[in-house]
Amino acid sequence: MYSRNYLLFIGIIALMLSACGPARFVEPLSKNENAIGIDLGGPMVKVPGLATIPIPFSSVTYGRGVSNNLTIHGSWFTTAAVFGVAQIGGGATYGAWKSKNQKHGASAMLGFNTAIDVFENNFKFWPQLDAHYYYKYNFRSLSQDDLLNKGGRPSANMLYVGIGSWYELSSVKAHGEKQETVVVPMLNLGHDLNWKKWTFKTELKLLAPFSSNEDIVLDYISITGKKGATGLYFGLIRRF
């Protein structure tokens, strides 16, 4: 009866912009350590006649360890740029707690996402707050490089789980309707496969798990059924 193409793509891009990437620097970098990362992925949708795919959203992130407990970072969202939208995100991740054996830790990230388009100069700003617990395993033996450059922190793989949240500051939406969603919550479950200088990141994200995903143009795939969407993200990080 109708084409979903147009509305499907609108929905996809809209969601890409608002579910833009995996958690950043769950474990803070060491002091003066830098990292550049790229990531790809997004919420999974059923594309009619094609398959169920994670939406290929991409971003580039730079981070720097201000101290062993604090990393500041910024991201530029490349897919958004293709649509004439300058979207950047930034934030600071603070290592709130770490066990003595360094196997466990927790961090919090206060950040923001902002976007402006080149067509009508519509500007948006969304605060973001994340908190994660992580567990490290498969420690490699401490090398001289670890001692010199990583504050004595040996390489290890890492599992993490946490919550994220985006905040909508507008009280009204299009046509003067009330903006009912103030917080978009996310549940993150991820894994960092670490080498000496490289990290391969995989993250599963439950987006808006309490909001209905029915009666909209997208056929979201969600492990919570008719609520929210499930995102899948992959990232590659190079530390230097």
Add this chain to the structure above:
Amino acid sequence: MRGIISIVLIAVFILFVGCRKRLDDFLFNNDNSITEYRLDNYAGELSLELPTDYYIPESDIHQFEFTIEDGEETLKIAAIFVGDVNAIQTDTVILYCHGNRDHMDHYWPRQKLLSYVGHQGRFGVLMFDYPGYGLSEGKPTEENMYAATDGALNWLKGKGLENDRLIVYGYSLGSAATCKSAGDKSFALQPHKIVLEAPFASSAVMVQDASLINMPSSYMVDIKIDNAEQIKQCNVPLYWMHGIDDDFLSFTSHGQLVYNNHNMSWKIKSEVPGAGHNNVPVFIGLEEYKQSLLSFILSDS
């Protein structure tokens, strides 16, 4: 490090300055591969399955073309009028603005159903293909869609139709042409009443439904279809019908918003339980659907 920064800056420049993709091209789902309209013999997917007793005599089917201008180009627009052409100058006519799918063959059962409102042939029903759909020439664009709607109204005006005998019925995408024709004085005729079935509110609503947050539609599209605002200019009676289970254009965020924004006190609605986007007449019941339209058309208030 300097090299990496340079590469990143160049990538930023190329992507942000060079790429300004828009999603407007995905709006129209037209099929212009046909060489003729096959109507009852059409083998493709239909907008509605009608019982076989909905029969239109050959003498009541008038296929024709009218022309519109797209810049310096003249476009032929294909149209079908069902009814007595001579009665246009004295009786009420329904202009049916179809949805986004394929071409008129797909919507032929809808036109037949409307021609049975009251009784077969009670009202003349005009349907046309938007540019780029079916045998209509040109590119499918928002402006061309309005131009073709105006062309259809101009044809009716040439046959003697006046504003007070014009009903415009818009289904889904066709709701944009309907609201535009009722709200803008630049059209050849202004409808006396309008019917909106499963109307689209705006791109902004679409974006915000999908993202949950208040994201501007200008981040993705240029298209200006905005029935939620345009309906405020439509100072004519409205009949809105929408499937409560419409999983495409949400009953609440699209249809109800358009209905609520209509400023006139004379408006009626059919909130149809169980119906989705494309089967409202079936769920209302074909007889009740026709009767409710007849009442709306004939009623004075």
